[in-house]
Amino acid sequence: MTQENSLRILAAPVDHNDHDNKAVQTMSVFKSHIAAMSAYSPPLEGRDPEQHLLLDFNERTLPVSPQVRQALLDYLNNDRLQMYPNYGELTERIADYNGISSNQVMITNGSDQGIDLIIRASCREGDEAIIPGPSFAMYYQCAKVENLKIAEPQYTREEEFPAQAVLDAITPATRLIVIANPNNPSGTAVSRETIIEIAKTAPEAAILVDECYFEYTQSTVSDLVNDYPNLLVTRTFSKTWGLPSIRLGYVISSPDNINALLNVRGPYDVNQFAVVAATAALAHPEYTEDYVREVMTVSKPLFEAFLVNKQIDFWPSAANYLWTFPDDPDAINRHLQANNILVRPKADQQGRLGLRITLGNKAQTERLIQVLDEVIPTP
Missing domain, CATH: 3.40.640.10 (Type I PLP-dependent aspartate aminotransferase-like (Major domain))
Structure with a gap:
């Protein structure tokens, strides 16, 4: 049998009136629990570092070192x-x-x-x-x-x-x-x-x-x-x-x-x-060490002080991000998106929606605060 004929046979239409063909069509060769799972699909579409300040994936917000x-x-x-x-x-x-x-x-x-x-x-x-x-x-x-x-x-x-x-x-x-x-x-x-x-x-x-x-x-x-x-x-x-x-x-x-x-x-x-x-x-670890130092000793305290001043709940964090719970997080997220800042909506175990926000360097954090200040009133 030639490869061409073999391909024609494999591509032949299925007779949907045939019981056996129906069984072949619906049966999965994979383990049943895997076929029933859903894939982990992070929201990657539309993330453009040339257009957006990316504060949604806990990434480093600056380019890698020249080295x-x-x-x-x-x-x-x-x-x-x-x-x-x-x-x-x-x-x-x-x-x-x-x-x-x-x-x-x-x-x-x-x-x-x-x-x-x-x-x-x-x-x-x-x-x-x-x-x-x-x-x-x-x-x-x-x-x-x-x-x-x-x-x-x-x-x-x-x-x-x-x-x-x-x-x-x-x-x-x-x-x-x-x-x-x-x-x-x-x-x-x-x-x-x-x-x-x-x-x-x-x-x-x-x-x-x-x-x-x-x-x-x-x-x-x-x-x-x-x-x-x-x-x-x-x-x-x-x-x-x-x-x-x-x-x-x-x-x-x-x-x-x-x-x-x-x-x-x-x-x-x-x-x-x-x-x-x-x-x-x-x-050249100093390039990373300098970035970490700025995020943790400058940007993070700056943003935490902003949240406290606005009376916005947030979880104490040991890392470069804060899980925040402002009033009307959907509206705030839309305002951030309109200003080309991306953050990550995340609900807690009670279903309360929060915004997980990555911290970048001082200039990026000041921009974030400026945009948030436009939509979040001071109590």
């Missing part, structure tokens, strides 16, 4: 696109940056892949997971793909991280506990002591601590991964380093855990652009 840009251009000009990635010393550089051994690090295609690999490697269908909420959608997405039973203790503004509820939810079937430190969208920090207590209480569960905003908080448990073999930390170059488009993250854990995860990760899952950019960024 990163030049390193990428040099790589393109060296005519190596036809070669497979060569990771070289990137793992060692990341380990040095974190003050740990290179056998405690695995690079990943964004921290999303690290989260996915940890959940896939540690959990079986029907296992129990504890994911305090509301939180980052990818935790739930990856857990649902593995068809886990999810317990979701709730963050509150008053009690912050639901530590006791997490501890109470642990059972012999618990195989995963996710701790976002700090949490997204609330910005809530989790103490080192709380994480240790959870790791001790659930020794058979993977304790996934997502530290993707580490540079803002400087809070970590990465130094404890050899003491607690169930502890796994995920990090990213997407936020403070300003490299979300090239997708680079990493996992920190004990050498045994890293070796096991390397059995699951593909040999070329991380692209060479990510390696080149991250290597250049780590060689």
Whole structure:
């Protein structure tokens, strides 16, 4: 049979009066719970950095360093696109940056892949997971793909991280506990002591601590991964380093855990652009450090003072964003959009709509305040 004839047969019209054809047409080859899921679809359409001030995705609001840009251009000009990635010393550089051994690090295609690999490697269908909420959608997405039973203790503004509820939810079937430190969208920090207590209480569960905003908080448990073999930390170059488009993250854990995860990760899952950019960024950390310092010590206090003056509720945050709850958030969001400023609407567990607002540098924050001042009266 020729390829052309084969293609004609495959494309032949289905007889919808045939019972067997109907069955073939409606049957999914995928697991039923996956076919029934919905995709995680962040609102990416229409985001134009030339037109908008992007305060909606907790991204770095300024371009990457000249050194990163030049390193990428040099790589393109060296005519190596036809070669497979060569990771070289990137793992060692990341380990040095974190003050740990290179056998405690695995690079990943964004921290999303690290989260996915940890959940896939540690959990079986029907296992129990504890994911305090509301939180980052990818935790739930990856857990649902593995068809886990999810317990979701709730963050509150008053009690912050639901530590006791997490501890109470642990059972012999618990195989995963996710701790976002700090949490997204609330910005809530989790103490080192709380994480240790959870790791001790659930020794058979993977304790996934997502530290993707580490540079803002400087809070970590990465130094404890050899003491607690169930502890796994995920990090990213997407936020403070300003490299979300090239997708680079990493996992920190004990050498045994890293070796096991390397059995699951593909040999070329991380692209060479990510390696080149991250290597250049780590060689010049002052560019990131200066940006973080301005956001956390200038912009954030400035915006918090504005919110307090306007008597607008917001959650205390350890990161570069604030979850705010003004009156009539829809109208305020429309006003911001009309002035080419994008923020992220997010509802709390009671359904109260808030606006999660990323902080940029001082000039960007002053512009944000000026626009908000036009529509929010002072009490």
